[in-house]
Amino acid sequence: MKRxxxxxxxxxxxxxxxxxxxxxxxxxxxxAAVVYTEHVGHYVTGGSNQVVWGIPDVFAMFxxxxxxxxxxxxxxSSVFRKTLxxxxxxxSCLLAVALLxxxxxxxxxxxxxxxxxxxAMLNRNFKSIFAWxxxxxxxxxxxxxxxxxxxxxxxxxxxxxxxxxxxFLWRLALTTGSGSIYGVLVAREAYDSAIMAPLFIxxxxxxxxxxYNLVLLAACKGSGREIGDxxxxxxxxxxxxxxxxxxYFTAVQxxxxxxxxxxxxxxxxxxxxxxVYTLLFWGGQVFVGALLPLVLVFGSSxxxxxxxxxxxxxxxxxxxxxxxxxxxxxxxGGQAYPLNMFPGMEVSSSFFDGAIASYIPSLxxxxxxxxxxxxxGLVVLFGIKLLRFLPTSLANAAIDPHHTTTTNRP
Amino acid sequence: xxxxxxxxxxxxxxxxxxxxxxxxxxxxxxxxxIAKSPQAKAREAGIAASDNMRWxxxxxxxxxxxGCDECVSACVEENGLxxxxxxxxxxxWIRKVEIHNPLTGENRSLPVMCQHCADPPCVxxxxxxxxFKRADGIVLVDRHRCIGCRYCMMACPYKARSFxxxxxxxxxxxxxxxxxxxxxxTLCVHRVDAGxxxxxxxxxxxxxxxxxxxxxxxxxxxxxxxxxxxxxxQQIRPDLGLDPGVRYRNL
Numbered sequence: 001m002k003r004x005x006x007x008x009x010x011x012x013x014x015x016x017x018x019x020x021x022x023x024x025x026x027x028x029x030x031x032a033a034v035v036y037t038e039h040v041g042h043y044v045t046g047g048s049n050q051v052v053w054g055i056p057d058v059f060a061m062f063x064x065x066x067x068x069x070x071x072x073x074x075x076x077s078s079v080f081r082k083t084l085x086x087x088x089x090x091x092s093c094l095l096a097v098a099l100l101x102x103x104x105x106x107x108x109x110x111x112x113x114x115x116x117x118x119x120a121m122l123n124r125n126f127k128s129i130f131a132w133x134x135x136x137x138x139x140x141x142x143x144x145x146x147x148x149x150x151x152x153x154x155x156x157x158x159x160x161x162x163x164x165x166x167x168f169l170w171r172l173a174l175t176t177g178s179g180s181i182y183g184v185l186v187a188r189e190a191y192d193s194a195i196m197a198p199l200f201i202x203x204x205x206x207x208x209x210x211x212y213n214l215v216l217l218a219a220c221k222g223s224g225r226e227i228g229d230x231x232x233x234x235x236x237x238x239x240x241x242x243x244x245x246x247x248y249f250t251a252v253q254x255x256x257x258x259x260x261x262x263x264x265x266x267x268x269x270x271x272x273x274x275x276v277y278t279l280l281f282w283g284g285q286v287f288v289g290a291l292l293p294l295v296l297v298f299g300s301s302x303x304x305x306x307x308x309x310x311x312x313x314x315x316x317x318x319x320x321x322x323x324x325x326x327x328x329x330x331x332x333g334g335q336a337y338p339l340n341m342f343p344g345m346e347v348s349s350s351f352f353d354g355a356i357a358s359y360i361p362s363l364x365x366x367x368x369x370x371x372x373x374x375x376x377g378l379v380v381l382f383g384i385k386l387l388r389f390l391p392t393s394l395a396n397a398a399i400d401p402h403h404t405t406t407t408n409r410p
Numbered sequence: 411x412x413x414x415x416x417x418x419x420x421x422x423x424x425x426x427x428x429x430x431x432x433x434x435x436x437x438x439x440x441x442x443x444i445a446k447s448p449q450a451k452a453r454e455a456g457i458a459a460s461d462n463m464r465w466x467x468x469x470x471x472x473x474x475x476x477g478c479d480e481c482v483s484a485c486v487e488e489n490g491l492x493x494x495x496x497x498x499x500x501x502x503w504i505r506k507v508e509i510h511n512p513l514t515g516e517n518r519s520l521p522v523m524c525q526h527c528a529d530p531p532c533v534x535x536x537x538x539x540x541x542f543k544r545a546d547g548i549v550l551v552d553r554h555r556c557i558g559c560r561y562c563m564m565a566c567p568y569k570a571r572s573f574x575x576x577x578x579x580x581x582x583x584x585x586x587x588x589x590x591x592x593x594x595x596t597l598c599v600h601r602v603d604a605g606x607x608x609x610x611x612x613x614x615x616x617x618x619x620x621x622x623x624x625x626x627x628x629x630x631x632x633x634x635x636x637x638x639x640x641x642x643x644q645q646i647r648p649d650l651g652l653d654p655g656v657r658y659r660n661l
Contacts, residue, residue, distance in 0.1 A: 040576075041574075041575050041576040042590070043496060047573075049499060049500075049573060049575075050498065052573060112558015112559070112589070112590030113558045113590040116558075119538055120538050123538040123540075124538070125537060127533075127534050130561055131537040181561075184535070185565055186531060187567030187650065335564070339568075341568060347508070348507070349507040349522075350505055351497075351505040351507075352497075352498070353505070353507050358498075
């Protein structure tokens with residue numbers, strides 16, 4: 001295989017400066033939103049004693065789930081030895097760390113007492129999946145940074161497959177942990193299910209690759225690097241497969257729930273009567289986030305059309321829109337549906353027992369969520385400016401010596 | 411390994427303070443306790459809660475009147491829980507729940523608060539160990555250790571917990587609270603430790619329907635133990651296997 005040449009991006013263009021300024025603005029706006037919320041109290045958010053985790057958690061879950069998924073591109077190369085993905089390894093690791101940092105920023109700053117995060121470091125309840133996740137998150141960063149260093153230090157390259165395997169197993173554990181945050185909630189009908197862990201793993205594959213595709217396409221476009229159709233086709237079709245897997249797990253999740261009469265209420269709520277949640281499920285998650293991208297990536301190749309960068313970018317954006325819809329329905333819709341304390345009874349109280357809770361995202365919450373996204377963006381932007389993460393070319397000839405024979409393969 | 415936050419120096423110091431407070435206050439408290447609640451004995455200052463007892467409550471729903479909220483008012487007063495006129499974010503440690511059976515038309519009204527489970531999910535999920543269960547069965551939040559992640563609120567099947575969404579003013583010295591942390595019914599632990607019964611139970615007996623009975627479920631001679639042995643009683647969501655310390659009769 002040809003030697004892959006990596007280089008920094010120039011990072012002096014107006015586009016770079018503009019993007020950096022924009023991300024910086026969102027980052028500081030996010031911090032300002034936190035200071036405001038912490039000062040006056042969380043009553044200014046859309047959250048309440050009914051919906052305790054709001055839109056910041058949707059952003060955080062998206063970033064954390066996508067972080068482990070973004071790493072998959074490197075795993076495909078290191079562990080599954082697909083040499084075509086070799087040039088994509090470094091960016092995959094950088095993006096994984098960046099997304100996780102963004103997600104963690106939101107999680108920590110959404111706490112009621114963010115100032116006490118040191119308390120969480122010093123006091124652990126090992127029965128709590130949250131406490132486990134703190135290890136999984138910090139361990140993930142340490143492992144991925146090491147894995148990245150082994151890739152970038154030529155003398156250490158021989159250890160890359162081992163590190164890749166460790167990173168792969170760790171990321172599976174991490175996403176299992178993220179899904180289990182919801183899976184272990186025995187009292188909440190929308191969550192209490194072992195399928196949450198594999199569902200989250202499937203989601204991570206899909207969301208992570210969608211973000212990866214967008215970042216790769218934007219970085220190459222912005223720095224004038226070519227991406228050949230061999231790679232585009234692979235990335236696009238792989239995304240399609242992951243999207244189909246998420247759709248499969250989602251179908252199983254709802255079908256098994258529908259089978260149990262006791263859960264028919266929450267299923268009716270999500271699938272039929274839930275207003276914004278129903279709309280986001282069918283319109284956002286299923287149609288925009290799954291069916292449209294599937295048609296885009298598989299439909300174009302059936303018609304003998306090339307998967308262009310634009311098509312892959314649009315499909316990836318749709319998948320991300322679907323991802324936010326899915327997480328909104330899961331995180332907030334699942335809480336909006338009331339706890340079933342007295343099965344079979346109609347219940348009411350001054351504390352909103354038995355009532356569908358209302359939730360409207362507030363500006364400070366959206367600000368915090370976007371602040372986390374901005375942090376991830378800044379880490380990637382300055383990462384590729386300062387270090388050699390991006391290959392100089394991803395043209396067919398540069399990445400695959402046999403490209404003339406492989407272009408006809410899916 | 412530090413598992414329960416035990417710090418000998420701190421404990422010694424606290425014990426000394428508690429002992430001093432005990433010497434000053436105990437005689438009066440004990441007298442009051444004996445007069446008010448013959449079944450609850452004051453715990454000596456400096457002595458840890460014991461698992462020889464399990465505090466619990468029995469609520470006779472037949473005696474709980476719709477529209478009566480003496481227990482709720484007493485809780486608010488006792489623990490300084492005045493709200494800000496924002497029902498979605500104001501804290502509620504105990505609330506009256508109205509139940510209607512659509513199949514039979516039967517109506518019920520009952521108070522619901524932290525059920526002080528034997529296996530509390532809030533304690534399981536709490537990342538810092540701020541949610542904890544005392545040896546005598548009372549489930550509490552260490553508000554110095556709570557980071558406000560609200561995972562316990564997600565996990566509680568009884569919607570018993572509230573997040574403090576706003577600055578807290580006029581706190582009671584026996585009920586420290588704080589913005590950004592989670593809290594719930596303490597079973598009036600400060601009263602129980604002084605040999606008294608929770609404020610809601612007192613209020614229900616004085617000016618409500620006398621529906622609430624407090625006591626030690628492990629003491630076979632306590633009134634609550636006798637009643638749960640004699641009458642059919644229920645726990646809310648017994649299927650979850652959490653063994654709540656609050657039981658209901660005629661639900």
